[in-house]
Structures are given as C-alpha cells and as structure tokens.
Amino acid sequence: MLIIENIEKHLRDHGISPSYQRKRIFEYLYENQNHPNVNQIYEELVKEIPTLSKTTVYNTLNLFVEKKLAEVITIEGTEIRYDLYNPHTHGHFKCENCKKVYDIDIDAEKLHLKDLEGFQIKEQYFHFKGLCRECSNKTV
Known part of the structure; x- marks a missing residue:
C-alpha cells in the first residue's frame, strides 16, 4: 500500500x-x-x-x-x-450489482502466456466483472 x-x-x-x-x-x-x-x-x-x-x-x-x-x-x-498509480501488478473487479471496484492482487510471476513469448509488453490490464462476495451472499 x-x-x-x-x-x-x-x-x-x-x-x-x-x-x-x-x-x-x-x-x-x-x-x-x-x-x-x-x-x-x-x-x-x-x-x-x-x-x-x-x-x-x-x-x-x-x-x-x-x-x-x-x-x-x-x-x-x-x-x-x-x-492511484500502483507499480505492482494488480487487476480490478467490478461488481455488476453494487458497482464497486476492487483491487485484485495478481502474481505476475505465475502468469505464463505462451502466445506472448517474444513480445515486449509495456502495459497490462486485468479486469473482471461479476458479483462481489457481499452481493453474492445477498442472492443466496
């Protein structure tokens, strides 16, 4: 943080x-x-x-x-x-119900994308959408 x-x-x-x-x-x-x-x-x-x-x-x-x-x-x-700018690899999750956006930690070391071998990656973005825990619990 x-x-x-x-x-x-x-x-x-x-x-x-x-x-x-x-x-x-x-x-x-x-x-x-x-x-x-x-x-x-x-x-x-x-x-x-x-x-x-x-x-x-x-x-x-x-x-x-x-x-x-x-x-x-x-x-x-x-x-x-x-x-705020965060140099550490992270993504974002947006809840489709409450519309909140959450930071999601991503372990870039564990990502192995064979299709990108040989490419020079300058930026990367990870976005997820769905229901957050709180909204998921409300629907159960």
Whole structure:
C-alpha cells in the first residue's frame, strides 16, 4: 500500500504545483481508494470547494495520469475511473450489482502466456466483472 506523509511534497516531487484543489483531489484518491469517476470526485469535493468545476477535476486527473501519480481504469468501454498509480501488478473487479471496484492482487510471476513469448509488453490490464462476495451472499 502506498504511504504518503506529505501530499504537497509528493506532488512537487512529481513536477506538479500543489494548488488547494489539486491537493484535495489527490487526497480524495489517496484516502478513499474507491476507483472514482470524475463525477464522484466532483460531487464529493464541491461541497467544500464551491468554485470547483468538473473541468478542473478532469484536467487535474489527466495531469496526475501524465505524471504517473494515477492511472485510468476502463473496465467497461464507456466508464472511466481513476486509481492511484500502483507499480505492482494488480487487476480490478467490478461488481455488476453494487458497482464497486476492487483491487485484485495478481502474481505476475505465475502468469505464463505462451502466445506472448517474444513480445515486449509495456502495459497490462486485468479486469473482471461479476458479483462481489457481499452481493453474492445477498442472492443466496
């Protein structure tokens, strides 16, 4: 798990000027880790920052992605969510019922994909959909 003691310094270390809005957007990602979309972040933060716009949230998230502080998650073609950048191989599971997205640890050492031998892999994504444990237990 990523531990950051000083968000302002962390942003500066990645070449980002730490405005109040940028710090709060990063704090939201860091504290919640709920794989939010732009609307979710906006709806939560506009309560405390009335001047915040969706455009600012979108542009800030794109800056975080560009600077490798966050990554885009697209489990379904039209839904874009964001996650703090994690260099360790992991995937995501989206519950079709409650719509929550979970991090899933993946042991890349155990993956052996013969069809990719000789290829240079620069990015990899693992996405799963179904029912989470909680929703599965409700249907039983």
